[in-house]
Amino acid sequence: MVSAKRLSQMIRKWQRVAAIGRKRLMWTSAKEVDECCTSVAVKGHCAMYTADGRRFEVPLAYLGTTILGELLRMSQDEFGFTSNGRITLPCDAGVMDYVMCLLRRNASEEEI
Incomplete structure (x- = not known):
């Protein structure tokens, strides 16, 4: 099991490696921007997107x-x-899936 601190370190490292290997600019059409901004999250939730565009x-x-x-x-x-x-968020969907899995299991233990 990876601790939250170690996962944070891994994410920072992946971010640095990704920044070296590719540019972070994403070109989106006006239609895509309008669609993403009008979809409202379920009550009690916040919509976030990964660097690869997954919601x-x-x-x-x-x-x-x-x-x-x-x-x-x-x-x-x-x-x-x-x-x-x-x-x-500066991570891909796979990392975010893993983060959500960790948070579902023990979110109350990691609160600040």
Whole structure:
């Protein structure tokens, strides 16, 4: 089992490697931006997108966890506050699936 701290370190490392290997600019049409911004998350959830464009609806209770807080800080550093009206996390869908799995199992143990 990977701890939240170790997972944060791995994500930071993957982010650095990915930044070296490719550019982070994503070209989207106006239609795609309109579609993403009009879809509302389920009550009690927050919609977030991964760098590869997959949408995740994260329960608000998870926002206080260490790992998600670190991902949001990294997102702010990489994308800033202007990312076409959506929260984009600097990881791919596979990493986010793993993070969500960890949070579902023990979110209450990792709260700040």
